[in-house]
Amino acid sequence: xxxxxxxxxxxxxxxxxxxxxxxxxxxxxxxxxxxxxxxxxxxxxxxxxxxxxxxxxxxxxxxxxxxxxxxxxxxxxxxxxxxxxxxxxxxxxxxxxxxxxxxxxxxxxxxxxxxxxxxxxxxxxxxxxxxxxxxxxxxxxxxxxxxxxxxxxxxxxxxxxxxxxxxxxxxxxxxxxxxxxxxxxxxxxxxxxxxxxxxxxxxxx
Amino acid sequence: xxxxxxxxxxxxxxxxxxxxxxxxxxxxxxxxxxxxxxxxxxxxxxxxxxxxxxxxxxxxxxxxxxxxxxxxxxxxxxxxxxxxxxxxxxxxxxxxxxxxxxxxxxxxxxxxxxxxxxxxxxxxxxxxxxxxxxxxxxxxxxxxxxxxxxxxxxxxxxxxxxxxxxxxxxxxxxxxxxxxxxxxxxxxxxxxxxxxxxxxxxxxx
DNA sequence: GTCTATATAACGATAGAC
DNA sequence: GTCTATCGTTATATAGAC
Numbered sequence: 001x002x003x004x005x006x007x008x009x010x011x012x013x014x015x016x017x018x019x020x021x022x023x024x025x026x027x028x029x030x031x032x033x034x035x036x037x038x039x040x041x042x043x044x045x046x047x048x049x050x051x052x053x054x055x056x057x058x059x060x061x062x063x064x065x066x067x068x069x070x071x072x073x074x075x076x077x078x079x080x081x082x083x084x085x086x087x088x089x090x091x092x093x094x095x096x097x098x099x100x101x102x103x104x105x106x107x108x109x110x111x112x113x114x115x116x117x118x119x120x121x122x123x124x125x126x127x128x129x130x131x132x133x134x135x136x137x138x139x140x141x142x143x144x145x146x147x148x149x150x151x152x153x154x155x156x157x158x159x160x161x162x163x164x165x166x167x168x169x170x171x172x173x174x175x176x177x178x179x180x181x182x183x184x185x186x187x188x189x190x191x192x193x194x195x196x197x198x199x200x201x202x203x204x205x
Numbered sequence: 206x207x208x209x210x211x212x213x214x215x216x217x218x219x220x221x222x223x224x225x226x227x228x229x230x231x232x233x234x235x236x237x238x239x240x241x242x243x244x245x246x247x248x249x250x251x252x253x254x255x256x257x258x259x260x261x262x263x264x265x266x267x268x269x270x271x272x273x274x275x276x277x278x279x280x281x282x283x284x285x286x287x288x289x290x291x292x293x294x295x296x297x298x299x300x301x302x303x304x305x306x307x308x309x310x311x312x313x314x315x316x317x318x319x320x321x322x323x324x325x326x327x328x329x330x331x332x333x334x335x336x337x338x339x340x341x342x343x344x345x346x347x348x349x350x351x352x353x354x355x356x357x358x359x360x361x362x363x364x365x366x367x368x369x370x371x372x373x374x375x376x377x378x379x380x381x382x383x384x385x386x387x388x389x390x391x392x393x394x395x396x397x398x399x400x401x402x403x404x405x406x407x408x409x410x
Numbered sequence: 411g412t413c414t415a416t417a418t419a420a421c422g423a424t425a426g427a428c
Numbered sequence: 429g430t431c432t433a434t435c436g437t438t439a440t441a442t443a444g445a446c
Contacts, residue, residue, distance in 0.1 A: 006411080022314035024229040027439065043412050045441065107374050108227070108313030115376070122375040151389035154381055155364050162367030163359075165374075169312045170327040171320065176359055184356035184397070191396035192389070211429080232421060248430050250423065 007047045009035040015058040019105035023055060052114065055106070059117055062103045066121075069096060070128070082140045082193060086186045089136055090160065093129050094178060097164045100125055105168055130157045137193045144193065152192050159185055212252045214240040220263040224310030228260060257319065260311070264322055267308045271326075274301060275333070287345045287398065291391045294341055295365065298334050299383060302369045305330055310373055335362045342398045349398065357397050364390055 013034035017026040028051055033039035048054040076088040097104075107118040133153035138144055163181060167173055174181070218239035222231040233256055238244035253259040281293040302309075312323040338358035343349055368386060372378055379386070 022227055022229055024227060025314065038413065041413055042441065046411060104374060119375045119377055123377060126371065151385060154386065155389050155393060158367030158371065159360050159364040161371060162363030165370050166331065166363065166366060169309060170324045172324055172328060180356060181359065184360050188360055188393045188397050191400065192393050195396070243431065246431055247423065251429060256422070
């Protein structure tokens with residue numbers, strides 16, 4: 001039961017290497033070696049017809065795992081006050097983004113053939129995360145306009161994404177802990193959610 | 206005076222292609238063709254000793270341009286109220302990130318040899334943008350603790366970065382305009398800057 | 411299914427004519 | 429400085445033994 005097939009090992013190691021080095025920079029021989037096969041042997045081609053079809057299988061696998069994590073966010077409903085729920089949701093969404101980290105990393109350097117698939121997957125991710133924040137916001141402040149809730153959610157999601165993608169691009173971990181970051185993130189969103197509707201218009205022309 | 210040297214054309218086109226396709230996926234022949242030279246001829250090697258030294262020159266060029274944009278943010282001081290200054294600063298910082306877009310794109314898929322240079326450049330960018338927000342925040346609320354100002358700035362910068370890097374990864378422009386995004390971004394930061402110190406601790410344990 | 415061996419193509423880089 | 433031509437290397441992918 002704990003047996004992992006060679007095919008699965010190839011997918012896992014390939015996505016890891018694609019994320020670290022990029023798709024083009026990762027050779028088939030390197031993937032075979034990482035999966036415990038002889039480097040340079042065509043053993044990989046008995047499981048995938050090409051390097052690109054291996055990437056495709058990796059994308060599909062990630063989308064399956066994403067499906068498994070969906071609709072867990074509703075578990076945070078009614079736990080306590082607005083800030084508690086926001087912090088829990090933020091922590092959950094950071095975990096979701098971590099799960100998608102490889103996919104985001106691979107998306108940065110990918111042949112055009114698979115680009116549309118990755119773009120669609122990325123768009124769906126943003127939409128899902130943003131929607132959860134919108135639901136939470138409107139739940140705690142029914143007077144909040146749909147457009148305002150969407151704006152708050154968009155800035156919130158981008159803040160979480162920016163934090164995770166930053167370390168993805170730089171490879172350097174932030175000096176600020178996730179908890180500290182989420183504390184401020186929570187305070188900012190709560191401050192806006194509690195405000196009356198239309199408050200976002202009080203900016204410079 | 207409008208004459209652009211072949212060397213400069215090579216740098217510009219190379220960075221554009223590196224950003225779009227990745228470093229490894231871009232061939233020297235492709236760069237030569239984009240610069241108006243015969244594809245496959247070694248003409249590039251009369252200006253750069255290798256493909257990697259061309260990337261290095263591209264990074265140096267970006268760092269020079271960054272230097273030219275520094276210390277412009279102080280021009281926004283004392284324009285009006287907190288929200289006006291925040292919106293102007295946010296708009297300015299989005300422009301700065303746009304200027305660095307290529308460098309961020311190249312950073313996503315780069316050989317280890319140049320990775321440290323890119324990482325240092327990226328870290329300096331974050332630090333500079335964050336520092337400007339901290340200065341503005343403490344200017345409008347002297348009671349704000351240094352740590353709180355830094356937290357607010359970190360979330361703010363990551364929100365801007367997330368928005369720009371999102372379109373960099375997905376290639377799809379957001380349906381929300383920059384002005385609408387900045388309006389909400391401004392409201393969020395202003396809401397937190399105006400709060401008393403220590404308010405960020407009112408989150409879940 | 412995995413191996414050795416190899417076909418075929420593309421890439422980075424160099425040499426020399428002009 | 430730019431070209432044509434080419435070398436050496438590395439990559440993807442295949443053929444056939446075990």
